Amino acid sequence: MAPMATLSHRAMRVLVEEWGGCDLYFGEMLDASTTLSGGPYESWYRDSEPCPEKFILQLVGANPDTLIQAAELLKNHPSKGLDLNMGCSAPQIFRTGAGVAWMQNPQGAAQLIKTIRTVLPRHKTLSVKLRLGEDDDGERLVEYAQGLQEAGLDFLTLHPRLRKQTWSRPARWEFVSLLKSRLRIPVMGNGDIRDWESYLACKSQHPADGYMLGRGLMAQPWLCKVLRMKETDLEAKLFVDRERVGLRYLELLELHQPQAFWHSRARRFFGSYLLGYQFGARTAAQIQNSHSYLALVEVVGSFLARNREEGMKEV
Numbered sequence: 576m577a578p579m580a581t582l583s584h585r586a587m588r589v590l591v592e593e594w595g596g597c598d599l600y601f602g603e604m605l606d607a608s609t610t611l612s613g614g615p616y617e618s619w620y621r622d623s624e625p626c627p628e629k630f631i632l633q634l635v636g637a638n639p640d641t642l643i644q645a646a647e648l649l650k651n652h653p654s655k656g657l658d659l660n661m662g663c664s665a666p667q668i669f670r671t672g673a674g675v676a677w678m679q680n681p682q683g684a685a686q687l688i689k690t691i692r693t694v695l696p697r698h699k700t701l702s703v704k705l706r707l708g709e710d711d712d713g714e715r716l717v718e719y720a721q722g723l724q725e726a727g728l729d730f731l732t733l734h735p736r737l738r739k740q741t742w743s744r745p746a747r748w749e750f751v752s753l754l755k756s757r758l759r760i761p762v763m764g765n766g767d768i769r770d771w772e773s774y775l776a777c778k779s780q781h782p783a784d785g786y787m788l789g790r791g792l793m794a795q796p797w798l799c800k801v802l803r804m805k806e807t808d809l810e811a812k813l814f815v816d817r818e819r820v821g822l823r824y825l826e827l828l829e830l831h832q833p834q835a836f837w838h839s840r841a842r843r844f845f846g847s848y849l850l851g852y853q854f855g856a857r858t859a860a861q862i863q864n865s866h867s868y869l870a871l872v873e874v875v876g877s878f879l880a881r882n883r884e885e886g887m888k889e890v
Contacts, residue, residue, distance in 0.1 A: 576588070576591065576597045576599070576600045576601060576787075576788060576789075576792055577601060577765055577787045577788060577789035577792075578601035578602060578603060578604055578633040578658065578660070578704065579603065579789055579793075580603055580604065581603070581836075581839050581840050581843045582603075582793060582840070582843055582844065583600065583601060583602050583603045584602075584603060584619070584620075584622070584831070584832060584836075584840065585619075585622045585624055585625070585831040585832070586824065586827035586828045586830070586831040586832055586840070587793075587796075587824075587827075587844070588600050588624075588625060588626070588630075589624075589625050589827050589831065590796045590820070590823060590824055590827055591792065591796050591799065592625055592626065593823075594796055594797040594799065594800045595797075595799055595800035595803065596626070596629075596799060597629070597788070597792075597799050598629065598785070599629055599630075599631060599655070599785070600626070600629050600630050600631065601631045601633055601658060601704075601787075602620065602621070602622075602623070602630060602631065602632055602633055603620050603633070604633045604634070604635040604660050604663065605617070605620055605621065605632060605633060605634050605635065605645070605649075606635055606636060607634050607635065607636030607638070607641045607642045607644075607645035608636060608638075608641055608645075610634070610645040610648060610649070611641065611644055611645055611648065616833065616835070616836075619832065619833055619836070621649070621652060622831075623652070623653045623654050624831075627653035627654055627655070628655055629655060630653075630654045630655060631654060631655055631656050631657065631658050631700070631702065632649055632652060632654050632656075632657050632658065633657075633658040633659070633660055633704070634646065634649075634657060634658070634659055634660065635659075635660040635663060635668065635673050635674060636673050637671045637672030637673040637676065639683065639686070639687050639690070642659070642687060642691070643687070643690055643691060643694060646691045646694045646695060647694050650694055650695050650696060650699065651696070654699070655699070655700055656695070656699045656700030656701060656702060656729070657691070657695060657699060657700070657701055657702075658701075658702045658703065658704055658732075659677075659687070659688070659691070659701075659702070659703045659704075660673070660674055660704055661674065661675065661677040661678060661684060661703050661704065661705050662674060662675050662703075662704045662705045662706040662732075662734050663675060664706060664736075664738045664739070669738070675705075675706045675708060675738050678705065678706070678708040678709075678719060679708075679709075681718065681719045681722050682722070684703075684719070684722070684723060685722040685723055685725070685726040686726070688701065688703070688723050688726035688727055688728050689726040689727055692726065692727035692728075700729040700730065701727065701728060701729050702728065702729055702730045702731055702732065703723055703728060703731045703732070704731070704732045704733075704734065704765070705719075705720070705731060705732070705733050705734070706733075706734050706735075706736055706737065706738055707733075707735055707736060707737050707738075707747065707750060708737065708738060709737065709738055710737065711737065711747065711750070713750060713753050716750060716753070716754065717753065717754065717757045717758075720754055720757075720758055721757070721758065724758055724759060724760050728760060729760060729761075730760050730761040730762070730763065730784070730785075731754070731758075731760065731761075731762060731763070732762075732763040732764070732765050732785075732787055733750060733751050733754055733762065733763070733764055733765065734746070734765040734766050734787075735747040735748055735749075735750040735751055735764065735765075735766055736766065742790070745767060746764075746765075746766025746767045748764055748766070748767075748777055748780065748781035749781060751763075751764035751781050751783050752781040752782065752783070755782065755783055755784065761784035761785065762783055762784055762785075763783055763784055763785035763786065763787055764777065764781065764783040764785075764786060764787065765786075765787035765789065766789075768786055768787075768788055768791050769790070769791035769794065769795075769798075770791065770795075770798070770801075771801060771802060771805050773791075774786060774802050790847050793843075793844055793847035793848060794847045794848055794850055794851050795851065795890070796820060796824075797813060797815055797820070797890070800813060801813055801890055812889040812890070813889065813890050814887075814888075814889050815886075815887075815888055815889070815890055816886060816887055817851065817852075817879070817885075817886030817887070817888070818879040818880065818882075818883050818886045821845070821848060821875065821879050822876070822879065824841075824844060824848075825841065825872060825875075828840055828841060834868075837868040838865070838867060838868040838871060841862075841868060841871050841872070841875070842862055842863060842865065842871060845859060845862055845871070845875055846859050846862065846863060847859075849862075849875075849878065852878075852882055852885060852886070853885065854882075855878070855882075858874065858875070858878045861874060862874055862875065
């Protein structure tokens with residue numbers, strides 16, 4: 576599961592685990608400064624349940640000293656490892672020098688990895704998530720990644736889009752293949768895997784060491800199970816009750832997230848989930864303007880009940 580703001584939280588992980596689970600779960604990105612100062616909701620962002628052995632914390636920040644201190648603070652947190660965000664292209668992140676802005680400073684990035692590797696226990700993984708950066712210069716990308724590798728990185732994930740490209744532009748998976756062919760460490764790819772067909776296309780044309788799922792998993796929390804089933808039997812079918820899954824998400828959200836988070840996280844989840852229905856786009860857009868969690872629940876519950884028959888399907 577990709578690290579996604581308002582989506583990669585414990586409630587979502589529990590839901591995905593109930594459908595067989597992912598091999599790794601990346602949490603919502605933690606701001607290094609806020610991690611050190613102790614924001615009111617930091618404990619929720621760091622929550623590694625229900626499977627800390629598969630959970631990876633992700634840190635974002637621009638100041639090397641702050642990132643190193645945050646890594647020191649988190650080094651014994653129940654988790655599999657630590658990931659540094661060097662790929663977030665959100666303007667408010669980029670302007671501070673964090674996220675994808677690190678790709679403009681290869682020497683600084685390599686030194687940061689080298690130092691944090693000495694901070695973390697050896698059994699904890701240290702990884703990075705990247706974008707292509709400002710251009711599609713493959714050699715520049717390879718040199719940057721090789722610098723991180725030599726500094727002690729254990730693996731990396733590439734979201735192969737330029738900094739200014741949105742999801743409407745297709746992910747350039749050939750760059751994932753390029754890194755895999757030139758690096759010794761494992762390379763994972765992220766982008767545009769929404770179903771079995773897109774997953775199979777990536778695996779056959781651009782093999783990677785791992786495939787990160789983001790929006791596709793929000794639309795279909797059972798996606799990992801489908802992929803594993805079809806890898807062994809192309810004719811395998813899975814019965815899904817989409818209404819039950821949607822209501823289960825709300826139940827888990829209320830159980831595992833603070834009330835202040837319910838509205839934003841439900842709004843983001845159902846913005847993707849309802850698109851799986853023939854006429855779900857209108858309701859998905861409607862809930863983005865909902866003024867409260869209760870109002871959202873009423874709209875979503877009504878939609879799921881009205882479309883109960885369509886929601887009963889084999890995938």
